[in-house]
Amino acid sequence: MFKEIKGILTRSHATIWQDVVGGTALMVGLVAVLYLPVVF
Numbered sequence: 001m002f003k004e005i006k007g008i009l010t011r012s013h014a015t016i017w018q019d020v021v022g023g024t025a026l027m028v029g030l031v032a033v034l035y036l037p038v039v040f
Contacts, residue, residue, distance in 0.1 A: 009016065
């Protein structure tokens with residue numbers, strides 16, 4: 001199983017960073033939307 005995960009990570013190294021950035025952007029957007037009613 002470790003070899004499979006390592007293989008996946010080595011093959012998709014460039015897209016992993018894009019996924020991390022996209023997930024972070026989604027979480028920041030979610031937190032912003034949840035705190036938006038508190039501001040007004």
